Amino acid sequence: MSQPGGVAADQLRAIVERIEKLEEEKQTIADDIKDVYAEAKANGYDTKIIRTVVRLRKQDSAERQEQEALLDLYMHALGMVLPDTSET
Amino acid sequence: MSQPGGVAADQLRAIVERIEKLEEEKQTIADDIKDVYAEAKANGYDTKIIRTVVRLRKQDSAERQEQEALLDLYMHALGMVLPDTSET
Amino acid sequence: MSQPGGVAADQLRAIVERIEKLEEEKQTIADDIKDVYAEAKANGYDTKIIRTVVRLRKQDSAERQEQEALLDLYMHALGMVLPDTSET
Amino acid sequence: MSQPGGVAADQLRAIVERIEKLEEEKQTIADDIKDVYAEAKANGYDTKIIRTVVRLRKQDSAERQEQEALLDLYMHALGMVLPDTSET
DNA sequence: TCGCCTGATAGTTGCC
């Protein structure tokens, strides 16, 4: 059965509730992160620096991926295709 | 002994790693949420509206009414009238 | 003469610079907008509501009604009733 | 005269209109940017690569600023303050 | 041409 004009209430409700449950879990973790920062601060660390460190580490790995993507992009632009590593 | 200028490297490392682990978990959940929306869309639901529903449910109704009152005030000041949601 | 593998470097450079110049201008205007909001706030206005007003004015009213109808449908399916915007 | 409960309609209207005018200008520039990309594509360039180039150039300059900020941060953490260049 | 997906923008929340 299809949707607009006769919505399947049960299915809709299930969807909304799954989302709400996941968002709640996400919020819990966000709170945990905040706690870690608070604890760090209580131990005398400068949280601003820690945040920067965390950000830079993430950025580094993102950058590495970007380099690969860029290489890939150029290769395609030159009409060359990298042999796929996974295969049938 | 205390921190800046002689930092307890192990403790600092532990902090950073705890944060990174938590952020990873948080990202996993965020991805799960995206999946639920994708599934909903695949089943013919309008995800934009579902997002609105989720947001409205989260929003405290007292706060909601307060905002609406102020919005109403501003709209009137501009000579605009909000289209009534209820209708004959 | 054609492009990939012998790129017209000058033309490419010109393109990139035009884009960068336009993006700079765009950023300048974005900053101006921020200034207007800041000024409004300094004059005692609630910027959150002003943003809402601006958004509503931009939104085509037909589209708005359509969204509201669908939202209404979903809310009913969940057994929730939208608080009426008009009131005694 | 103050705001909530007697909003200065003229001032409010002026604010909203200034914002709308600026947003319109911003949109015009955004459209110009789109045009440049379209023209580039018509001339045989790969717009995806151009977008990447533009993004990387922006990122580079942002990164340079970040390095400076980070240095500054560490200096402060070590209790060293860079002699302010401007002073009374 | 349509639908998906990524990148840009706007809004919210937390820190200083």
Added chain:
DNA sequence: GGCAACTATCAGGCGA
């Protein structure tokens, strides 16, 4: 209370 980071939303571009 202002500023900055982060998140969520939206729109435009790309590929099928």
